[in-house]
Amino acid sequence: MPESVVVRVNGNPVTVPAGSTVAVAVLLSAGVCRTSTSGEPRGPLCGMGICFECRVEIDGRAHRRSCQIVCQPNMEISTRG
């Protein structure tokens, strides 16, 4: 079982401990998960999948709650849009 996983956030490779959620990878690199409807930078709030502030695009699918998704090798994560 590998100790760490590499994913890509906005094109940049990010290494996280195995079992980490996508939110953690995003916070480590981009620092912010999304931009709100009025342009504010936002990160996770509830950490348990109900607030939707941690939404990112993963492998082309939008609106994924990153705090509930475990990093898989080579995931493509985007915080833009």
Next chain:
Amino acid sequence: MTTSADVLVVGAGIVGAACAWELAKTGLKVSVVDGSFPGAGATGAAMGHIVVMDDSEAQFSLSRYSQTLWDELSEDLPSNVEFERCGTIWVAGDDQEFAEVGRKAGYYHERAVPAEILQARALREAEPNLKEGFAGGLLIPGDSVVYPPAAAAFLLQKAVESGATLHLGKAVIQLRHGSARLADGTVMNAHKLINAAGQLAAKLSPGIPVKPRKGHLVITDRYPGFLHHQLVELGYLKSAHSLSSDSVAFNLQPRRTGQVLIGSSRQYDVEHDRVEPVILSQMLNRAFDYMPGLRRLSSIRAWTGFRPATPDKLPLIGPSQEDPTLYLATGHEGLGITTSLATARLLRAQLLNEAAPIPVDAYLPWRPIMRESQVEEGHA
């Protein structure tokens, strides 16, 4: 306690709001009364599609006239009304429907409504997420969408600026002979009463053939660019036509937020407002037939609403036959948002004995089919 006005409008939905502003503009003292808040009824559930319809000459006349009024107003609408002239595309599933497209195009061209026939390829370019294989469609670039509650609030605000008074949270339980009795016991008097109470219109004016026609809608999360025009299947008219059976039809709307609004369904004789999984399923599956990509979009809410429907699919606009103080402005079925502004103009013309901008006979509350319906006491 009594209060007195020239005109009392019952109902602060889109129709009541439009009438209130139109009448207040003329200098009449207008009061608007509603049991809840503006747009709490059908207006709050509605799609907000401003569309020219060719179901009948009378329907065309009213919807076309009202559309031009919305266009004139559009520059003044605040951004929360979300007015977008995105146009409608009537989608033809097969060659038979494509022939219908030709007929419709001719009908609109004769009446100076811009309409463009789209061949299969042009249709796909206009809406890349449509399934392959559709014969084509008809683009009506002049159609628009709005967010109905905000539109109603805007019209009411204009009415208030023109001197109207609002009485919200006051349910009317009786309406006749210049008097509205409220649930709290008070009475409001006016020279003229306007019943614009939508779903509740028939309760206040017993005998008018306005019945609730339930509809379902689903809204997705934000997917900007997924959809560009309001898309309606040509079979929509068959669905809206049918007076007695339940039906669904493909009807899709892009909202300014990037959300996709998915409709539509029609049911008679259902009184509860619960979302019905079977109807929802039929409606969504119909939509997937046209746009398979919808399947993967995240849906965040489903809801229902009740359209006030009449036997001939035309609204009641004009004086009551029994009560000289009472006017009706209701029964707009699925065209309430579209025809609200025209309704207000026609009502004003009738109240003030002015020349009407379009012929009013087809919408009079006591037109022959309405009398028959009242006698038979049932829907056709």
Next chain:
Amino acid sequence: MGSVIERKCGVAVVGAGPAGIAAAVSAAESGADVVLFDDNPAAGGQIWRGGAKASHHPEAALWLARLSNSSVTLFGGSRVFHADGGLLQAESDDSLYHFRFRSLILASGARELFLPFPGWTLPNVVGAGGLQALVKSGLSISGKRVVVAGTGPLLLAVAAYLSERGASVLCICEQASIWRLGAFALATVVFPEKLLEAARLRFAAGRARYLTNAWPVAALGRECLQAVRISQNGCIREVECDYLACGFHLVPNLELARALNCRIHGGFVAVDHLQQTTCPGVFCAGEPTGIGGMELSIVEGQIAGYAATQREEAAKRLFASRARYKKIVPAMREAFQLRAELADLAKPETLLCRCEDVSLARVRNHHSWRAAKLHTRCGMGPCQGRVCGAAVEFLFGWAVESSRPPVFPVTCSSLANVFRPEDGE
């Protein structure tokens, strides 16, 4: 979309926290076919997130082991979005589930209450449980300065957990007064295990100062949090920090119970002595029936699991234990009541709805949740009022009730799938 899995089961349990795990394990004891659903990737809910190794509670190891040794089938990463008349529907990333059940046990737990204040939307302002969840999910907190704030027993637990993982917890700001906390401590004297736990936590929280009558009045920073302005006993001061972990205790997750038309009383699901709701065949255990903590959730879960499998005698044997732990419920409610000042923290321009960026001022123009929603879009985003709705109930006293499908956002494809009952059933 992926596969559609249609199955029948004896007992379906929604929520794999302490209550759900206890319910599922207890129901499975009698040989019933039990399935357990949770949105999180693994079992444990919030309090046992990360499994036994991430929790000091011996109950975590015990119950998680019992779960994996049982015949219960766990569906993690699965959101239940519809339940009606014996049918449950859930969606995961690659499957849609239709389950016919004989009994349903709702153990959907609670979520933190978030109240708006200036700067609360800044990145690195997180829930108290929220920050703990993120750290359990791999976020490094070592060397980071954290202010923990809000109200409730969770604050101390979070402070201790973060300290143990290398955070510098600067202070814990509890809005309750020392008197209320004292009364709560007295009420918990009958639970020596809880007192021991509190002492352990206090020790683990290290040098963090525990302040009462204290709450955040603003989070400061441009692109992310830089400092927190705190009011304590009327004095204002600013504390520089990297994270603000702030939550104002818990609100129950009632959405599924509402969708099923279970009776809700006083803001919680009404249940009888066997944890049965007003819907026949539907049980409820844990926080949705009253916020009372882990031990109560476990006992209630066991009772529901036994009751759902017609083992009333086994259930009855736990009544005394439940009665004992239930005393915590009113004590907690009393102790951690929200003070009036918290309703005035937000300024007119402070955002109330974070999904749609709607300010407090705009929402305040209306007189009901539904009016505010239709006219400002507050509550129309994907969280469907889970964050702003609870705040609005406290700020304005509005009832936030409308329950419409789907109970949780799902793909249109899942929403469109209706299980057609086989003929003859």
